[in-house]
Amino acid sequence: MISKLMLFSLFVSISNVYSMTEYQDKVKPLIQKNCLSCHGNYYLETWYRELPIAKQIINYHIQDAKKHLDMRDDSFFKSKGSQSDIYWSIAKSIESKRMPPNYFSIFHSNLKFNEKDQLFLINWFKKKSKELSDE
Numbered sequence: 001m002i003s004k005l006m007l008f009s010l011f012v013s014i015s016n017v018y019s020m021t022e023y024q025d026k027v028k029p030l031i032q033k034n035c036l037s038c039h040g041n042y043y044l045e046t047w048y049r050e051l052p053i054a055k056q057i058i059n060y061h062i063q064d065a066k067k068h069l070d071m072r073d074d075s076f077f078k079s080k081g082s083q084s085d086i087y088w089s090i091a092k093s094i095e096s097k098r099m100p101p102n103y104f105s106i107f108h109s110n111l112k113f114n115e116k117d118q119l120f121l122i123n124w125f126k127k128k129s130k131e132l133s134d135e
Helices: 005-035 051-069 081-093 102-107 115-134
Strands: none
Touching: 005 115, 081 115
């Protein structure tokens, strides 16, 4: 006979697998496209990146961005506060359109979140924040 604890463990395992699949299939590509060139290890090829002054500005911005939010660890992000707080902050930054910043979007209009993706990410990060805070 299967105990309630075993059933609960199975449910949590299935939920975690689904959650990671959802992250890998839907969330990660959006984050890679819109966030990781500053907050991660994704190198965005641009025509101006190697210009001397532009290179200094970009490198400073990337260094500063990673101090505020480091997304290099693939779904477990580092910043101040708990993981729940970090996810909530990401959701609020996307929701308020602070991220990606306007000056980034000027040069990379193709990298802007569309409304559907923006809403999906906001809801995903808020949901993950709530799940983590309930644990």
